Amino acid sequence: xxxxxxxxxxxKCVACQGCTAACRAENNVPFQGPExxxxxxxxxxxxxxxxxxxxxxxxxxxxxxxPCMHCERPPCVFVCPVGATYQDEDGVVRQNYSRCIGCRFxxxxxxxxVRYFNWFKPNFPEPMVAYTNPDPEVPVRPKGxxxxxxxCIQRINKAKEKAAAEGRELKDGDIAPACVQTCTGRARYFGxxxxxxxTVSRLVKSTRAFRLLEELGTHPKVYYLMEG
Amino acid sequence: xxxxxGIDEERYLEPVKKVGRGFYITVAFLLSIIAWGAFAWxxxxxxxxxxTGLNRPVFWGFYITNFVFFIGISHAGTLVSAILRLTQxxxxxxxxxxxxxxxxxxxxxxxxxxxxxxxxxxxxxNIILHPQxxxxxxxxxxxxxxxxxxxxxxxxxxxxxxxxxxxxxxxGWRQELYRILALGWRGTEAQKKRLKMGIGIMAVVVxxxxxxxxxxxxxxxxxxxxxxxxxxxxxxxxxxxxxxxxIAAAILAMAVVRKVFHMEHTLKPRHFDYMGxxxxxxxxxxxxxxxxxxxxxxxxxxxxxxxxxxxTALFTGEFALTFWVMVVFGFFVPGIILAFPQGRxxxxxxxxxxxxxxxxxxxxxxxxxxxxxxxxxxxxxGFYQATWVEWSLTAASFAxxxxxxxxxxxxxPIVSVWELKEGEEEAREKAEEAAKMxxxxxxxxxxxxxxxxx
Numbered sequence: 001x002x003x004x005x006x007x008x009x010x011x012k013c014v015a016c017q018g019c020t021a022a023c024r025a026e027n028n029v030p031f032q033g034p035e036x037x038x039x040x041x042x043x044x045x046x047x048x049x050x051x052x053x054x055x056x057x058x059x060x061x062x063x064x065x066x067p068c069m070h071c072e073r074p075p076c077v078f079v080c081p082v083g084a085t086y087q088d089e090d091g092v093v094r095q096n097y098s099r100c101i102g103c104r105f106x107x108x109x110x111x112x113x114v115r116y117f118n119w120f121k122p123n124f125p126e127p128m129v130a131y132t133n134p135d136p137e138v139p140v141r142p143k144g145x146x147x148x149x150x151x152c153i154q155r156i157n158k159a160k161e162k163a164a165a166e167g168r169e170l171k172d173g174d175i176a177p178a179c180v181q182t183c184t185g186r187a188r189y190f191g192x193x194x195x196x197x198x199t200v201s202r203l204v205k206s207t208r209a210f211r212l213l214e215e216l217g218t219h220p221k222v223y224y225l226m227e228g
Numbered sequence: 229x230x231x232x233x234g235i236d237e238e239r240y241l242e243p244v245k246k247v248g249r250g251f252y253i254t255v256a257f258l259l260s261i262i263a264w265g266a267f268a269w270x271x272x273x274x275x276x277x278x279x280t281g282l283n284r285p286v287f288w289g290f291y292i293t294n295f296v297f298f299i300g301i302s303h304a305g306t307l308v309s310a311i312l313r314l315t316q317x318x319x320x321x322x323x324x325x326x327x328x329x330x331x332x333x334x335x336x337x338x339x340x341x342x343x344x345x346x347x348x349x350x351x352x353x354n355i356i357l358h359p360q361x362x363x364x365x366x367x368x369x370x371x372x373x374x375x376x377x378x379x380x381x382x383x384x385x386x387x388x389x390x391x392x393x394x395x396x397x398x399x400g401w402r403q404e405l406y407r408i409l410a411l412g413w414r415g416t417e418a419q420k421k422r423l424k425m426g427i428g429i430m431a432v433v434v435x436x437x438x439x440x441x442x443x444x445x446x447x448x449x450x451x452x453x454x455x456x457x458x459x460x461x462x463x464x465x466x467x468x469x470x471x472x473x474x475i476a477a478a479i480l481a482m483a484v485v486r487k488v489f490h491m492e493h494t495l496k497p498r499h500f501d502y503m504g505x506x507x508x509x510x511x512x513x514x515x516x517x518x519x520x521x522x523x524x525x526x527x528x529x530x531x532x533x534x535x536x537x538x539x540t541a542l543f544t545g546e547f548a549l550t551f552w553v554m555v556v557f558g559f560f561v562p563g564i565i566l567a568f569p570q571g572r573x574x575x576x577x578x579x580x581x582x583x584x585x586x587x588x589x590x591x592x593x594x595x596x597x598x599x600x601x602x603x604x605x606x607x608x609x610g611f612y613q614a615t616w617v618e619w620s621l622t623a624a625s626f627a628x629x630x631x632x633x634x635x636x637x638x639x640x641p642i643v644s645v646w647e648l649k650e651g652e653e654e655a656r657e658k659a660e661e662a663a664k665m666x667x668x669x670x671x672x673x674x675x676x677x678x679x680x681x682x
Binding site: 036039040041042049050051066075078079080081082083084099100101102103104105107108109111112113116117118119120121143144145146212213216218 | 275276277278282283284285286287288342345346347348349351352354355357358359360362363364365366369448451452453454600603604605606607608610611
């Protein structure tokens with residue numbers, strides 16, 4: 001069995017938000033503009049969240065990048081009335097864009113806030129239109145439905161196909177979602193949590209490893225390595 | 229005696245027979261609101277939900293508030309009427325249909341608001357084509373459609389003898405409709421027996437269904453992990469809230485029917501007094517639940533920063549004004565009015581009911597929006613400001629309900645004529661029996677008394 005997971009080393013993260021930009025380009029995440037952002041409608045499949053601790057002058061700012069957690073007990077999957085969001089056989093929480101009715105129960109149920117609703121017809125500013133990802137596996141979503149990080153499933157699929165064509169098994173490191181590939185500090189790792197020899201399996205055993213909101217019982221497959 | 233009941237029947241058939249100008253003006257007014265709502269919905273469908281004030285994280289707003297509100301109001305009828313029927317409360321007779329009709333007409337309006345809320349109403353059939361049984365929304369679809377079916381049957385059964393009455397008394401284009409709907413009712417003993425059995429069964433069946441409906445509505449919230457929602461008390465809390473707002477709505481409907489149809493002879497101050505008492509009990513219960521809920525959360529303050537921030541928002545923060553006005557004018561003021569016998573006059577119960585119905589809408593807003601505005605991860609606080617679209621569709625929702633109710637009350641007698649007659653007969657029999665006991669025929673009263681004493 002494969003169980004895709006991610007590890008983000010906060011010691012190496014420089015909060016450059018390269019992951020956010022790369023993700024947007026790779027996955028055709030629509031722009032909301034300053035107006036939409038002010039209304040709280042900005043979309044980031046991968047967002048870098050600032051956490052400010054303490055008060056001036058004793059302030060410490062931390063940052064953590066937040067993709068979808070791909071929970072093993074995903075609250076969003078439980079509440080979707082039509083099964084539009086589901087866990088695939090490799091544990092990736094996916095979204096069926098042609099089935100979603102846009103009730104937003106999943107967006108409400110997700111404790112991590114990783115799900116985004118298309119309030120309008122997706123919009124790309126003129127200079128960006130030429131740079132949208134032409135991959136048919138990454139369709140631009142219609143208005144009125146929910147979308148989210150899918151661990152760059154199109155890259156996973158392509159890597160699988162390539163390995164199959166070359167007549168070999170998938171190797172650790174064959175797959176890099178856009179955020180992992182672009183990461184300036186090389187803080188992100190992607191791999192199979194069920195493979196005991198994979199980098200991610202090794203890293204999650206670290207004493208620095210933790211997950212977000214673990215107490216909710218969602219069992220995320222995205223691990224963080226605490227700042228040392 | 230025969231003649232008297234004859235006059236009575238005419239009285240109740242009057243609103244059905246004679247449809248005046250007032251009716252057409254009302255309908256035209258309501259239709260114009262609905263037409264405006266239809267325009268708003270069309271605009272929203274074309275542009276996207278971005279035209280509303282909804283955002284991230286406040287993904288739900290007025291529509292879900294309306295949904296919970298209308299489903300809550302629906303508990304007026306069926307549940308109240310079923311309980312009164314089962315306990316054989318004689319004073320229920322003029323009230324039951326007034327209340328039951330509310331149920332049947334609010335349920336579709338509640339469901340309609342879910343349709344307003346979804347981003348792709350064109351795909352709504354996916355709920356039937358691809359149901360995902362773990363979702364509380366699917367449970368809701370199941371229990372609400374069951375409730376609607378049961379309520380329609382429960383409204384229809386006691387209506388049959390009155391439809392037959394209309395069939396016999398009212399001519400014109402409606403006669404054929406009445407003939408079909410009356411199902412050949414002739415009022416024979418066998419028919420009466422079967423009808424009573426049917427009503428009795430439905431009165432029992434409808435109670436657990438009604439309880440399940442609002443429990444499941446609460447689980448839409450309770451089954452998520454959100455602060456302020458993830459609470460075991462939510463099921464009973466919502467059921468009590470639903471009956472609470474439902475009784476208030478029933479009192480308002482009674483007052484309107486009384487005024488518009490001049491039914492002072494049937495809907496007496498006594499009925500408002502009794503319903504006011506019921507409402508008082510529910511007010512107390514709702515205050516108790518609200519107190520229990522917030523106190524528990526308050527003591528868990530340190531446990532979750534998010535819940536703490538939610539309580540701060542409600543008690544002293546941006547929702548504080550709404551919250552405290554609601555607590556005072558929605559719960560305590562009506563409670564005080566209803567606690568005094570003078571307060572349970574028609575005027576008093578109506579004032580209390582208006583406050584309760586309005587603030588129970590606010591309460592649903594307070595349940596939905598503040599919880600959504602606070603998230604577990606350190607995101608900025610959410611905010612929500614409804615736009616003209618939500619206001620229009622909310623107004624249209626109320627208009628649809630009122631329109632359905634108005635049309636119904638002009639098509640069928642809004643009080644159960646045959647049950648009133650039955651009550652009258654029962655009372656007469658009882659009175660005769662009592663008279664017989666006190667004064668056996670032919671024997672002077674004194675001698676009877678001396679017999680007993682002797």
